[in-house]
Amino acid sequence: MALKTKTTSAISRRGFLRGSAAATGALMVLPRGAFAQTEGQLLLWLPGGSDLFCQIHTGLLEGFSAGAGLGPATTVCGLGQDTEFTLALIGSITAGNPPDISMLWDSPVALGSQGAFMALDEMMAGSKISIDTWPAGLLSSCQFKGQTFGLPVTAGVYSMWYNEEMFEAKGISPARADFPKTWADMRALSKEFTVWEGDKLVTAGFMPPRVPETMAIWSALNGGMLYDEANLRYTIDSEQNIEMMNFFLDWLNEEYKGDVNLVDRSGNFLDGYPNSTTGLGPAFREGRLAGMQSGSWLMGDIYGDPVPTFERWNLAAHPTGPSGTASVSGTWPNWFVIPAGSKNPQAAFDYLTYLSTEGVVEWYQQIPDVPTNSQVQAKSPQSLVDRRGAAFADDVTAFLAEQAAVVTPMWNSPVQSFGADQVARALEKIYTKAATPAESLAEAQVASQAELERVLAG
Amino acid sequence: MAAGTQIAVSGASPSPRRRRRAGRGEARAGVLFALPWMIGLATFTIIPLILTFYIAQTKFQIVGPPKYIGLENYEAMWTDAAFWRSAQNTLFFAAVSVPLKLALALGLALLLNRATALSGLYRTVFYLPFLMPAVAGSVVFMLLLTPGAGPVNIILEAFGFNPPDWLRDPDSALWAIIMLSIWPLGVETLVFLGGLQNIPRDVSEAAELDSPEPWHKLWWITLPLITPMILFNLVIGIIYSFQIFAQAIVIGGTTGTPAEATLMYMVVIYRAAFRYFNVGYAAALATVLFFVVLLLALLIFRTARSWVYYEGESR
Incomplete structure (x- = not known):
């Protein structure tokens, strides 16, 4: 009897193996639904973002699917940013089982030109989101040789941010209309704020730009460009770009002791976030930097940790360079693509139409990524309304919409990452004085053009 | 008694034919036990290694088929x-x-x-x-x-x-x-x-x-x-x-x-x-x-x- 009891209660080795196999199989099958696409049911991949970001997109897709009579939709969030997400997406495309729609945080041109994403031009023609409903400069970030491989549904729009309270303390008008219109004016104003204590930069006005992603904007502000899309040619070492870098270097020498390392040891004067390498806080939020270039995404974060030492900030258009004629803006878009092999391409495109024209209103209200399709009437982000009032929030929303309409073409090279790395390398050499602007830019030009030609050779 | 018989049988010298059969059986079992590891080695090491040697002689932009270009990739390293x-x-x-x-x-x-x-x-x-x-x-x-x-x-x-x-x-x-x-x-x-x-x-x-x-x-x-x-x-x-x-x-x-x-x-x-x-x-x-x-x-x-x-x- 005792033996019987033991036999029935114990798990035999064979039983254990069988159970393990069944459990493993079940674990493998369960999440498969999240990654396999099914006809009539949309599958969306997002690279990352907060829980709120995921909730918004899940809700928008579910709402659209229910309204369109599609089956239950699936949103996969947080598959990893940057390279790991791209690799997962490429893997799914080459395996023939991609999502129907994917968001990208990097330009779709490089992979689109290799056939990874569907060209949307035929579906766009005659649709509610035809090509003429998008700012040309923005849409060019998805285009290669006349084909459109994605949509910049929303974007972080770059503009000049400034601390109104620091301006007022110096008796300078904080009105947007009075913000410097040229680089020379900005440089002159900057001196008003810059204070050194020995080798420590205590406060500063503006910084000579050195973020590689935004150099296309500064180049355009000086009448130049980094990449000539029409002629499939890099123009990194153009006269305008050499002039631009000489101007910035001269500014660094005059106002910042010619040493970017001294600046960086004093705080993070580059953007509005803590520096991930040094852990130093953002000088702008600490009230130590009067103005800077930043993307509109900062609106959603600026009152978070670290809490700014001031309440009032504002946005202004970029000033123009010595050879520039008009102010332009730039963006870092949230691109959406339909991967090659999608089983529901038309439904996916219909969703992108809905998202670009209607869904973005809710998106922007909760997370300030600026809607880019010209038909959208955006409602101001609620968090900004709560903090600064409806009038200011509406004013900023209207301003960003204006800026989105004057975006200079960027993110449009089929060798975007290679070119960006070459520009980053050149900037480092220029600002650390390892080489002159002419030498550094020429080196970047030769390398980028060679890589472009290699890829275009087929 | 039965156990004693078994001992007697196992103690006797097996014929060469039986020994060969037993050896083959052991070899089969050995291969079967090693098979999962050998499959893993082939799948995750040897085949990728061979593929790497091949892909090194192609222009392969991650999507689409690789195109054979001989030693061009090696030449590119020099510059x-x-x-x-x-x-x-x-x-x-x-x-x-x-x-x-x-x-x-x-x-x-x-x-x-x-x-x-x-x-x-x-x-x-x-x-x-x-x-x-x-x-x-x-x-x-x-x-x-x-x-x-x-x-x-x-x-x-x-x-x-x-x-x-x-x-x-x-x-x-x-x-x-x-x-x-x-x-x-x-x-x-x-x-x-x-x-x-x-x-x-x-x-x-x-x-x-x-x-x-x-x-x-x-x-x-x-x-x-x-x-x-x-x-x-x-x-x-x-x-x-x-x-x-x-x-x-x-x-x-x-x-x-x-x-x-x-x-x-x-x-x-x-x-x-x-x-x-x-x-x-x-x-x-x-x-x-x-x-x-x-x-x-x-x-x-x-x-x-x-x-x-x-x-x-x-x-």
């Missing part, structure tokens, strides 16, 4: 400044970090080999850094080495030194990565410790009687008896050092800042494949690395015959 710079950095890193790590691990193992009440605790403490992920370790090091606010420079400045801007100065950035790679030396130490504890007590005592100088014992007895461990740590250390990646990409990014001082060979392979989508070129770079490491390993094994002593071996 690629990043290839030469990363090879130079990686060789320097290997040449400095491997002997340094071996020497430190040996010194630590000699200390840990002394029996104290806290021996077990010390061994655990020195092994712990190995368990920390390389990325997390790199981030911690970056914060430690921050000029101005980082504790390393604060301490150095307190003692009157003028510390460098470790991660921004091209002259010190690679040294920072070397320091970071040396930090987790628990495995090497344990290997040495295993060797030290295997040295026969009588040999050790005889050496102490022959000469009171500890250096003599270390040089003539200890080191020769742990040469197999030195060989093991050396080969593994060289393979690892040529594959340094996580620390380099966290600190220097894909461009190897500052001034390409931290641009390592594996980073160049990684960015070529997954950032520039030039998989053919990345495969060619990987092939070159494979043969360089293979040649170095063969060279070490070849010379090992003259300096590695195995117990029971006669010379």
Whole structure:
């Protein structure tokens, strides 16, 4: 009897193996639904973002699917940013089982030109989101040789941010209309704020730009460009770009002791976030930097940790360079693509139409990524309304919409990452004085053009 | 009675035919047991290796079919400044970090080999850094080495030194990565410790009687008896050092800042494949690395015959 009891209660080795196999199989099958696409049911991949970001997109897709009579939709969030997400997406495309729609945080041109994403031009023609409903400069970030491989549904729009309270303390008008219109004016104003204590930069006005992603904007502000899309040619070492870098270097020498390392040891004067390498806080939020270039995404974060030492900030258009004629803006878009092999391409495109024209209103209200399709009437982000009032929030929303309409073409090279790395390398050499602007830019030009030609050779 | 019969049968000499059949059965069972591992080896090592050699001779932009271009990817390396710079950095890193790590691990193992009440605790403490992920370790090091606010420079400045801007100065950035790679030396130490504890007590005592100088014992007895461990740590250390990646990409990014001082060979392979989508070129770079490491390993094994002593071996 005792033996019987033991036999029935114990798990035999064979039983254990069988159970393990069944459990493993079940674990493998369960999440498969999240990654396999099914006809009539949309599958969306997002690279990352907060829980709120995921909730918004899940809700928008579910709402659209229910309204369109599609089956239950699936949103996969947080598959990893940057390279790991791209690799997962490429893997799914080459395996023939991609999502129907994917968001990208990097330009779709490089992979689109290799056939990874569907060209949307035929579906766009005659649709509610035809090509003429998008700012040309923005849409060019998805285009290669006349084909459109994605949509910049929303974007972080770059503009000049400034601390109104620091301006007022110096008796300078904080009105947007009075913000410097040229680089020379900005440089002159900057001196008003810059204070050194020995080798420590205590406060500063503006910084000579050195973020590689935004150099296309500064180049355009000086009448130049980094990449000539029409002629499939890099123009990194153009006269305008050499002039631009000489101007910035001269500014660094005059106002910042010619040493970017001294600046960086004093705080993070580059953007509005803590520096991930040094852990130093953002000088702008600490009230130590009067103005800077930043993307509109900062609106959603600026009152978070670290809490700014001031309440009032504002946005202004970029000033123009010595050879520039008009102010332009730039963006870092949230691109959406339909991967090659999608089983529901038309439904996916219909969703992108809905998202670009209607869904973005809710998106922007909760997370300030600026809607880019010209038909959208955006409602101001609620968090900004709560903090600064409806009038200011509406004013900023209207301003960003204006800026989105004057975006200079960027993110449009089929060798975007290679070119960006070459520009980053050149900037480092220029600002650390390892080489002159002419030498550094020429080196970047030769390398980028060679890589472009290699890829275009087929 | 039945059991006795069985013993009698098994005790009898089996016929050659039965022996062959039993041998075949054992061989089949052996193959079956080894099969999962062999499938894994073929799927995840041998086939990818062969594919890498093939892809290295193609233009392959990650999506779409590869196009055969012969040796063009290898030719491209000659004119690629990043290839030469990363090879130079990686060789320097290997040449400095491997002997340094071996020497430190040996010194630590000699200390840990002394029996104290806290021996077990010390061994655990020195092994712990190995368990920390390389990325997390790199981030911690970056914060430690921050000029101005980082504790390393604060301490150095307190003692009157003028510390460098470790991660921004091209002259010190690679040294920072070397320091970071040396930090987790628990495995090497344990290997040495295993060797030290295997040295026969009588040999050790005889050496102490022959000469009171500890250096003599270390040089003539200890080191020769742990040469197999030195060989093991050396080969593994060289393979690892040529594959340094996580620390380099966290600190220097894909461009190897500052001034390409931290641009390592594996980073160049990684960015070529997954950032520039030039998989053919990345495969060619990987092939070159494979043969360089293979040649170095063969060279070490070849010379090992003259300096590695195995117990029971006669010379």
